[in-house]
Amino acid sequence: MSELVPGGTMPLPDGAVSVRVPGPFDVSALITDDSGKVGGDGDFVFYNQPTAPGARLDGDTLTVDPTGLRAGASRVTVVVSPAEPGTPLGGLPSPTLHLSARGGHPPARFAPPRPRRETVLLLAEIYRRGGTWKLRALGQGYADGLAGIARDFGVDITDEPPAPSGHPAAPGAPAALSAPSPGPDGFLGLVNPARAGAGSPPVSLDARLTAAARAHAAAMAAGGGLGVETGDGTSVFRRVTDAGYAYLVIGEHLVSGPRAPAEFVDHCLADGRARRTLLTREFTHAGIGYVRDGHTGDTFWTALWASPLTPGGLTRTAAEVLDLTNRERTRAGLRPLAANPPLTVAAQAHSADMVARAFYAHTAPDGGEPWDRAAAAGARRRSIGENIACGQRSPAEVVEGWMNSPGHRANILGPDFTHLGVGFAGGGAAGTYWTQLFGG
Numbered sequence: 001m002s003e004l005v006p007g008g009t010m011p012l013p014d015g016a017v018s019v020r021v022p023g024p025f026d027v028s029a030l031i032t033d034d035s036g037k038v039g040g041d042g043d044f045v046f047y048n049q050p051t052a053p054g055a056r057l058d059g060d061t062l063t064v065d066p067t068g069l070r071a072g073a074s075r076v077t078v079v080v081s082p083a084e085p086g087t088p089l090g091g092l093p094s095p096t097l098h099l100s101a102r103g104g105h106p107p108a109r110f111a112p113p114r115p116r117r118e119t120v121l122l123l124a125e126i127y128r129r130g131g132t133w134k135l136r137a138l139g140q141g142y143a144d145g146l147a148g149i150a151r152d153f154g155v156d157i158t159d160e161p162p163a164p165s166g167h168p169a170a171p172g173a174p175a176a177l178s179a180p181s182p183g184p185d186g187f188l189g190l191v192n193p194a195r196a197g198a199g200s201p202p203v204s205l206d207a208r209l210t211a212a213a214r215a216h217a218a219a220m221a222a223g224g225g226l227g228v229e230t231g232d233g234t235s236v237f238r239r240v241t242d243a244g245y246a247y248l249v250i251g252e253h254l255v256s257g258p259r260a261p262a263e264f265v266d267h268c269l270a271d272g273r274a275r276r277t278l279l280t281r282e283f284t285h286a287g288i289g290y291v292r293d294g295h296t297g298d299t300f301w302t303a304l305w306a307s308p309l310t311p312g313g314l315t316r317t318a319a320e321v322l323d324l325t326n327r328e329r330t331r332a333g334l335r336p337l338a339a340n341p342p343l344t345v346a347a348q349a350h351s352a353d354m355v356a357r358a359f360y361a362h363t364a365p366d367g368g369e370p371w372d373r374a375a376a377a378g379a380r381r382r383s384i385g386e387n388i389a390c391g392q393r394s395p396a397e398v399v400e401g402w403m404n405s406p407g408h409r410a411n412i413l414g415p416d417f418t419h420l421g422v423g424f425a426g427g428g429a430a431g432t433y434w435t436q437l438f439g440g
Helices: 145-152 184-197 207-223 236-242 261-270 272-278 313-329 341-356 369-377 397-405 406-412
Strands: 002-004 009-011 017-020 025-032 055-060 061-064 075-082 097-101 107-108 120-129 132-140 249-258 284-292 301-309 384-390 420-425 431-439
Touching: 009 341, 017 055, 025 055, 025 061, 061 132, 075 145, 075 261, 107 132, 120 145, 120 284, 132 397, 184 261, 184 284, 207 236, 207 284, 207 301, 236 249, 236 301, 236 420, 249 261, 249 272, 249 313, 249 420, 261 272, 261 284, 261 406, 272 301, 284 341, 313 397, 313 420, 341 369, 341 384, 341 420, 341 431, 369 384, 384 397, 397 406, 406 431
Parallel strands: 002 107
Antiparallel strands: 009 132, 017 061, 017 097, 025 075, 055 061, 075 120, 097 107, 120 132, 249 301, 284 301, 384 431, 420 431
């Protein structure tokens, strides 16, 4: 088998060749002349127009017979895009091209460098040089989506109403592209009435949460299983923050099985814990993504629920942790702690640092200890104590967890402590990272 590198070329045998790209992708092809432009919309081969003279698309396999191409055609560009439109390719398995031909011609393979935020990849081109047809490996990322790439090649893109499946569904429709709306299949129309019935405000769809949800669903489908962290080592929470959404409160549904959004929402409402998440009052935004595994037929779902991190929200969260802590001290006959700005700065920095550098410990990777961080922030306290926690979704949950742990409880009820700083950050592997920094 020949292994190609970006820019590498190889001659093709006479007759038809097949290009296969397995995985959660759509394969497309653009047939052009020497100008690099299509001769008409019929030169765009994709899921809703799977055949053209000399080219045929069957699932994940494109078959090209250069001798059968239309007159004047000299190039076929192979394009790969996510099966769920808008999903960054960096959240999916790296697309790999497998080339085969009849007559015992050795197969070839091309695995391009892993894309990142691109949504379309120019994977390879079959082109004529003199009287010989060759294949060139490309691996060129493209950020403007499949419709953008088609326009650049000269395809006339018309606006079509979105179809529920994520692909244009009408047989024989014009060669136009359409993508699902940000709320596929009326998701908000299913969710917000249920929230209203529980007295919760409506949520709106957020493009960043939707992108993270789609990427996580695709990664679960590729790995064949559910998980907060997928086989590539990326957690759903990191996908959210990588998409640019900083959150104060977050919830997630990771499900396989339902075939449509209505079934998915019914499934969540039927489960006690999932229902509580869907109806949580604090959420203001949502994102939804689902991917069907072509091998097993299973549908993998990710729904994300969140409210954004704001300075005021962070201040209220820290104040609630302080209030709950002081209630415990009052019950124990101890004087309450006072908020302390330098300790707060140090605690917040440590929570953010645990997310940014992917660790969970009192000692930072550079060796810094709680008292070092307190002193660096300007705190002048004779004694310092620190509690940390990860994964808890609310101030009440995190304080309860600390009180159920003897070591953390001892800090909360430390008679010599007089001041407290509280830190919170979202992201990382656990989703939430909390810090209490005590001073006395």
